Amino acid sequence: MKTTGTLSLALLAAGIAFSQENITYQTPPAAIAAIADAPPTPSVALDPTKQWLVVLEHPSLTSIDELSEAELRLAGLRIAPATNARSRRNLATGLALVSIGDGSERAVRGLPSAPALDHVTFSPDGTKVAFSHTTRSSLELWVLDVASGAAKRVHASVNGVFREDPFSWIGDTGALLVKAVPESRDQPPTAPRVPTGPIVQQTTGEVSPARTYQDLLTSAHDENLFAYYSTSQLTRIAADGPSTTLGEPAIFAHAKASPDGGLVLVERLAHPFSYLVPYSRFASEIDVWDMSGTEVKSVAVLPLAEDVPVGRNAVRTGRREVGWRADADRTLYWVEARDGGDPLAKTKYRDEVSTWRAPFEGDPESLVSLSYRFADIYWGSDDVALVEEWWWANRSERFWHVKPGASDQPPVNVFDYSYEDRYNAPGTPLLSSTARGTRVLMTASDGRIFLTGEGASPEGNRPFVDAFDVATGEKTRRFHSQPPYYETPVTWIDPEAGTLLTRRESQDEPPNYFIRDTGKGTARALTSFAHPYPELAGAGRELIRYDRDDGVKLSATLYTPAGWEPTNGPLPMLVWAYPREYKSAAAAAQVRDSPHRFSRVSWGSPLYWLTEGYAVMEGATMPIVGEGNEEPNDSYVKQLVASGQAAVDEAVRRGVADPERVGIGGHSYGAFMTANLLAHSDIFRAGIARSGAYNRTLTPFGFQSEQRTFWQAPEIYFAMSPFMHADKINEPILMTHGIADNNSGTFPIQSRRLFHALKGHGATARLVMFPHESHGFRARESVHHTLWEMNRWLEKYVKEAAPRDAATDMN
Numbered sequence: 001m002k003t004t005g006t007l008s009l010a011l012l013a014a015g016i017a018f019s020q021e022n023i024t025y026q027t028p029p030a031a032i033a034a035i036a037d038a039p040p041t042p043s044v045a046l047d048p049t050k051q052w053l054v055v056l057e058h059p060s061l062t063s064i065d066e067l068s069e070a071e072l073r074l075a076g077l078r079i080a081p082a083t084n085a086r087s088r089r090n091l092a093t094g095l096a097l098v099s100i101g102d103g104s105e106r107a108v109r110g111l112p113s114a115p116a117l118d119h120v121t122f123s124p125d126g127t128k129v130a131f132s133h134t135t136r137s138s139l140e141l142w143v144l145d146v147a148s149g150a151a152k153r154v155h156a157s158v159n160g161v162f163r164e165d166p167f168s169w170i171g172d173t174g175a176l177l178v179k180a181v182p183e184s185r186d187q188p189p190t191a192p193r194v195p196t197g198p199i200v201q202q203t204t205g206e207v208s209p210a211r212t213y214q215d216l217l218t219s220a221h222d223e224n225l226f227a228y229y230s231t232s233q234l235t236r237i238a239a240d241g242p243s244t245t246l247g248e249p250a251i252f253a254h255a256k257a258s259p260d261g262g263l264v265l266v267e268r269l270a271h272p273f274s275y276l277v278p279y280s281r282f283a284s285e286i287d288v289w290d291m292s293g294t295e296v297k298s299v300a301v302l303p304l305a306e307d308v309p310v311g312r313n314a315v316r317t318g319r320r321e322v323g324w325r326a327d328a329d330r331t332l333y334w335v336e337a338r339d340g341g342d343p344l345a346k347t348k349y350r351d352e353v354s355t356w357r358a359p360f361e362g363d364p365e366s367l368v369s370l371s372y373r374f375a376d377i378y379w380g381s382d383d384v385a386l387v388e389e390w391w392w393a394n395r396s397e398r399f400w401h402v403k404p405g406a407s408d409q410p411p412v413n414v415f416d417y418s419y420e421d422r423y424n425a426p427g428t429p430l431l432s433s434t435a436r437g438t439r440v441l442m443t444a445s446d447g448r449i450f451l452t453g454e455g456a457s458p459e460g461n462r463p464f465v466d467a468f469d470v471a472t473g474e475k476t477r478r479f480h481s482q483p484p485y486y487e488t489p490v491t492w493i494d495p496e497a498g499t500l501l502t503r504r505e506s507q508d509e510p511p512n513y514f515i516r517d518t519g520k521g522t523a524r525a526l527t528s529f530a531h532p533y534p535e536l537a538g539a540g541r542e543l544i545r546y547d548r549d550d551g552v553k554l555s556a557t558l559y560t561p562a563g564w565e566p567t568n569g570p571l572p573m574l575v576w577a578y579p580r581e582y583k584s585a586a587a588a589a590q591v592r593d594s595p596h597r598f599s600r601v602s603w604g605s606p607l608y609w610l611t612e613g614y615a616v617m618e619g620a621t622m623p624i625v626g627e628g629n630e631e632p633n634d635s636y637v638k639q640l641v642a643s644g645q646a647a648v649d650e651a652v653r654r655g656v657a658d659p660e661r662v663g664i665g666g667h668s669y670g671a672f673m674t675a676n677l678l679a680h681s682d683i684f685r686a687g688i689a690r691s692g693a694y695n696r697t698l699t700p701f702g703f704q705s706e707q708r709t710f711w712q713a714p715e716i717y718f719a720m721s722p723f724m725h726a727d728k729i730n731e732p733i734l735m736t737h738g739i740a741d742n743n744s745g746t747f748p749i750q751s752r753r754l755f756h757a758l759k760g761h762g763a764t765a766r767l768v769m770f771p772h773e774s775h776g777f778r779a780r781e782s783v784h785h786t787l788w789e790m791n792r793w794l795e796k797y798v799k800e801a802a803p804r805d806a807a808t809d810m811n
Contacts (some may be wrong), residue, residue, distance in 0.1 A: 048433035057094035076278025085160030124437030171261025247293025312392030420587035427453030538562030553589035588623035675722035686797035738773030
């Protein structure tokens with residue numbers, strides 16, 4: 001007798017549809033499953049003395065059993081209560097030491113039997129490696145001695161709930177500053193069985209718009225849980241000695257020792273908490289402590305920030321981005337808005353960067369006033385620091401040269417460009433480690449700094465390193481990736497000798513690490529990671545360019561199955577894309593990829609279907625352009641349809657795609673795109689929409705790159721929402737969504753409501769909701785089942801689709 005699940009599948013295959021199915025996790029074809037299970041390329045960390053690499057191995061996917069463990073969703077965080085750490089982390093299962101000098105591997109002894117490693121960080125002198133190990137009941141702190149290769153546990157219970165690493169090295173002291181779980185902590189608070197009253201929120205006239213954040217606090221019990229799990233005891237732990245506590249337990253969102261190791265900058269969260277914004281907007285107190293935990297100076301008292309304006313470049317008022325100047329012993333810096341944090345305010349200056357030297361007795365000094373919003377600062381010395389600022393409305397980015405030791409000298413503009421213009425991007429500064437573990441501008445013996453970037457060009461990305469004279473603006477190219485490789489600079493091993501650590505890959509070779517002699521043009525391999533996907537060996541790949549009907553140039557990477565030739569005839573094809581907004585058609589036309597990169601296949605990649613006989617057009621550009629006073633989304637649908645049509649026309653012109661058998665798919669905003677293309681065109685036979693948002697009235701204070709609110713532009717929200725046009729979606733659409741999606745805007749209800757609308761209009765649609773999964777999927781069972789669903793959908797509605805006229809006749 002067939003089981004209920006098997007019977008349901010049989011009836012579905014026969015064309016009998018159900019409102020719901022009871023189905024167990026399914027497995028895709030063997031070749032697809034093997035690719036999904038292939039381990040990712042190991043990650044590495046370089047020691048500050050540039051003698052050793054730590055190589056970390058990661059599993060491909062976790063299990064649904066692990067993903068089903070208890071999880072708290074509080075104040076924008078996801079917490080594993082069993083370990084008092086963030087859940088859903090990508091933990092390493094193996095650690096090795098590789099010599100930079102000769103590529104030999106040093107054995108590591110004493111690791112736990114089932115390593116689950118994270119937060120890997122070298123000591124400033126490179127002799128130790130600190131890392132965390134996650135057990136079933138705690139987050140442990142371990143230290144590895146590089147010389148002996150011996151690892152040992154130094155603390156049994158670290159608090160890892162915040163995104164900041166839970167420990168860091170204290171200058172060159174050989175000790176660590178650790179957020180520890182308080183030893184005297186009681187049992188976690190229990191939820192009251194009977195409520196004591198309603199939950200009330202009230203507004204009294206203040207303008208307080210907010211994005212659609214997920215995982216927020218919702219009750220007094222949530223507040224108690226957040227306080228319980230986020231409270232830490234700051235502790236100084238010597239890698240080879242005793243530990244001492246600093247001050248009293250508190251909710252430390254941030255704690256960092258000064259470069260000289262004598263002081264600690266702490267940020268403690270305070271009540272009131274909020275049910276509208278995540279913990280980063282909570283009230284806080286920022287102070288400097290000495291190493292006994294005694295307050296030296298109060299730096300800022302910040303109120304709850306529920307009233308931050310909506311829009312790009314909007315920030316909270318008060319001192320923010322507070323940190324230590326990396327090239328000084330104990331000098332603070334911070335940024336403070338001079339426009340009330342409101343990007344719509346009319347003012348000459350937006351932000352001011354200030355510094356304050358210990359003992360913090362005089363007034364802080366203004367370092368620079370910025371006309372745009374602060375982005376970053378790169379410290380070098382009293383004579384050079386680079387301050388980066390940006391502005392969303394005009395897509396501008398600027399770098400300023402300032403002299404921290406001579407604050408009376410005006411800043412000098414170094415770079416001023418549109419960050420949409422990738423072809424002319426100058427790159428970002430390379431940094432080097434100091435003896436105290438801070439990161440400062442890497443400087444050559446002649447005083448020049450180094451810039452590195454993707455090197456975007458019409459031929460594709462070619463990463464580079466330039467030597468740059470800050471005073472004169474003169475550049476000298478020191479390295480430029482050459483075909484047939486895509487070679488990314490990691491850092492100079494010795495800039496004077498011209499030896500560079502790089503990460504090199506090609507179409508057929510996975511990424512590996514090399515020592516390149518830029519003078520001789522030679523490269524020596526440090527790692528030899530194997531090709532993870534023999535199933536895709538021999539697949540064709542080409543970076544193609546083509547035009548939209550309005551003249552905007554588009555690009556995509558076009559893949560064909562191994563062994564396919566044009567004489568074999570056109571193929572069914574899957575187009576996978578993600579729209580992006582631009583203020584310049586010229587910038588929109590720029591190539592965003594490289595023909596020489598290795599094709600890394602993530603859980604959500606479309607490349608699996610090369611093994612099933614499909615052509616795949618990945619990264620097909622779908623630019624939405626709004627030049628001058630026009631906003632990109634003013635003509636979203638028209639531009640989107642034109643881009644989709646141009647992509648298919650080009651693949652058909654090349655003899656690759658059968659126009660009667662093309663599917664469209666995307667993730668997140670790509671899912672939104674997919675539903676819109678099916679609603680407003682008949683280009684595609686079917687669509688796959690993963691983790692999308694389809695009704696923009698549910699994100700009324702802006703979405704993606706749209707800054708206007710629903711009340712300012714209701715016609716735009718209506719026109720762009722495929723939910724409003726569900727009656728026009730007449731091609732089959734498969735929707736998948738994680739029930740625990742925490743991405744801002746993509747609430748699971750978005751997919752449920754679109755499915756209800758489609759069902760109500762008699763559309764062909766399937767909705768698959770995955771327990772415990774977030775915006776991106778992690779469990780092997782979920783990923784395999786997703787691929788199974790997608791494969792069946794493409795097989796039935798794309799590969800085996802009858803010609804449109806015949807399909808119409810059959811209906």
